[in-house]
Amino acid sequence: MGLRRRLSRPMRSMPHGRVIRLSPPELLLLGFGLLSALGTLLLLLPISAYEPLSWHEALFTATSAVTVTGLTVIDTSELTLVGQIILLCLFQLGGLGFMTFTALTLMLMGMRVPLQHQNLIRENFNHTSFRDLSHLVRTVILFTLLIESLGMMLLAVAWVPEHGVWWGLWLSLFHAISGFNGAGFTLWTDSLTTQVADPLVNAVVITLIIAGGLGFVVVAELRAMLKGHRLSLHSRIMLHATFWLILASTLAILLLEWHNPTTLGGLEGLGVRLQAALFQAVTPRSAGLNTLDTAALREPTTLLTMLLMLIGAGPGSAASGIKVTTLVVLLLVARSFIRGSVQPSAFGRAIPDSTVFKAVAVALAVLLLAFTCLFVLTISEPGKQFLDLAFEAVSASGAVGLSRGITDELSLPGQFTLIVAMLLGRAGPISLGYFLATRQPHGVKYAEGQVHIG
Known part of the structure; x- marks a missing residue:
C-alpha cells in the first residue's frame, strides 16, 4: 500500500476495532511534523508575539520546541504570554513523546493499539512486556506531572520573592517543565547565567534534568525497588553510567575551566565553581540550559561538551543522542574483544547479540546525521x-539546544538544515530501533568471509 493512500486513509475498521494503517516510523515523523506545523501556525498569530514572526522563525521555534531541542532564532522575550504558553505546550508534548500520547488517546477512545505500534512504544521506553502498557503510560504522565510540580514549587521559593507572585510562579513553571523535558528554553536572553551562584536553583534544575534523563522505566523500577523488587540490568547500567559520566565530566570541566576568567575563573568561591561545573556537566546530555557562557568555553571543554551531547541520556527519556546504554554496550564490546571473551557482559549478565547490533546501528546513525548536518552547514555558512x-550540528542532531551563539546568524538553508536534523535526531533513533526490533530472519544463510579490521 502506497504512502499517499495510507496518509489519505490512515484508519481502517477491523472486527476487533479500528487500526492505524501507518507504520510506526511514519507515524512518528508525521506526528512531529504535524505538531511542528500546528505550532508554527499558532506562533504566527498576532497574539503570540509583540512583533510578528516570519514564517521561518515560527517554523524553527516550533520544531525546536516539539523536538525538545531549545535552539532559537528569536528571543523568547519577544513572545507574549500566549506565545510562551504555546511554546511550553509544544515542548511538554514533545518531551512526553508523541507515541505516548497516541497510545493514551487510542486507549481512552477504546481503540486497539496494533502490535507493531506497541513494539515502537516498547522500544521508546525500553519496556519488554505489553501487559502493563496502559499502566506504564499512566506512570509516565503522573510521574512527569509530579516532578514538574515539585520543581515548580521549589523554584518558586527562589523566584517569587524576587519577581513577584505571578511572574515568579510563571518563571518557575516554565523552567521546571523545560528542565525536566530537556527542552532548553528559558525566558531570559542569557539562559540561566544570572542564576549561576544560586544553590537552590542549581540543585532543582540539575535534579530535574537528571530525573528526566534517566528514563521512565528506570524511575518505575526505583519505585518498585522500595517494595523489594530488584533492578534490571538496564537500570543498573543506567544508574552507574550516569553517575560516572557526571562525575568524570564535572572533574574535567573543573580542570579545564578553573583558570578561564570568562567561565569558572570569573566566579568567586569554591562552592559556586563546583555547582557551575556540575551544571555544565549535566546539561549537555539532554537539557540545553546553561549557567556558563557556552561560547566562552575553551576548545577542550567545547569538544567534551559535544561528546556529551552525542551520548545523550537514557532510553525512554526526552533526550536524544545515541543514549548512555548504547555507549556502555559499545564499551563492553570493546572490553570483551580485548579480553578475548565470547560475549560482552555486565553485572553477571550477558549482552545479547541483537542488543550489540542495535547499539552499533544507532551510534552509526547518529554520527552520520551529525556529520551530514555539519557537511551541509560548511557549504551554506562559508x-x-x-x-x-560543528557544535551547532551536534546540538541539533542530539536535540540538546546548547549553542555558541550563531543560530540566529545562520542563513535560511542553514536553519532548514538544523530543522531536519532536529526532527531526525528526535525520531530517527526510535524508528531505527523499531526496524531492528521487528526485522525478519532471512531464509538464506551465506558462508562466512574474512574481513580485516584495524
Missing part, C-alpha cells in the same frame, strides 16, 4: 568558524 558549526 564565513562561520568550523568549531561553531
Whole structure:
C-alpha cells in the first residue's frame, strides 16, 4: 500500500476495532511534523508575539520546541504570554513523546493499539512486556506531572520573592517543565547565567534534568525497588553510567575551566565553581540550559561538551543522542574483544547479540546525521568558524539546544538544515530501533568471509 493512500486513509475498521494503517516510523515523523506545523501556525498569530514572526522563525521555534531541542532564532522575550504558553505546550508534548500520547488517546477512545505500534512504544521506553502498557503510560504522565510540580514549587521559593507572585510562579513553571523535558528554553536572553551562584536553583534544575534523563522505566523500577523488587540490568547500567559520566565530566570541566576568567575563573568561591561545573556537566546530555557562557568555553571543554551531547541520556527519556546504554554496550564490546571473551557482559549478565547490533546501528546513525548536518552547514555558512558549526550540528542532531551563539546568524538553508536534523535526531533513533526490533530472519544463510579490521 502506497504512502499517499495510507496518509489519505490512515484508519481502517477491523472486527476487533479500528487500526492505524501507518507504520510506526511514519507515524512518528508525521506526528512531529504535524505538531511542528500546528505550532508554527499558532506562533504566527498576532497574539503570540509583540512583533510578528516570519514564517521561518515560527517554523524553527516550533520544531525546536516539539523536538525538545531549545535552539532559537528569536528571543523568547519577544513572545507574549500566549506565545510562551504555546511554546511550553509544544515542548511538554514533545518531551512526553508523541507515541505516548497516541497510545493514551487510542486507549481512552477504546481503540486497539496494533502490535507493531506497541513494539515502537516498547522500544521508546525500553519496556519488554505489553501487559502493563496502559499502566506504564499512566506512570509516565503522573510521574512527569509530579516532578514538574515539585520543581515548580521549589523554584518558586527562589523566584517569587524576587519577581513577584505571578511572574515568579510563571518563571518557575516554565523552567521546571523545560528542565525536566530537556527542552532548553528559558525566558531570559542569557539562559540561566544570572542564576549561576544560586544553590537552590542549581540543585532543582540539575535534579530535574537528571530525573528526566534517566528514563521512565528506570524511575518505575526505583519505585518498585522500595517494595523489594530488584533492578534490571538496564537500570543498573543506567544508574552507574550516569553517575560516572557526571562525575568524570564535572572533574574535567573543573580542570579545564578553573583558570578561564570568562567561565569558572570569573566566579568567586569554591562552592559556586563546583555547582557551575556540575551544571555544565549535566546539561549537555539532554537539557540545553546553561549557567556558563557556552561560547566562552575553551576548545577542550567545547569538544567534551559535544561528546556529551552525542551520548545523550537514557532510553525512554526526552533526550536524544545515541543514549548512555548504547555507549556502555559499545564499551563492553570493546572490553570483551580485548579480553578475548565470547560475549560482552555486565553485572553477571550477558549482552545479547541483537542488543550489540542495535547499539552499533544507532551510534552509526547518529554520527552520520551529525556529520551530514555539519557537511551541509560548511557549504551554506562559508564565513562561520568550523568549531561553531560543528557544535551547532551536534546540538541539533542530539536535540540538546546548547549553542555558541550563531543560530540566529545562520542563513535560511542553514536553519532548514538544523530543522531536519532536529526532527531526525528526535525520531530517527526510535524508528531505527523499531526496524531492528521487528526485522525478519532471512531464509538464506551465506558462508562466512574474512574481513580485516584495524
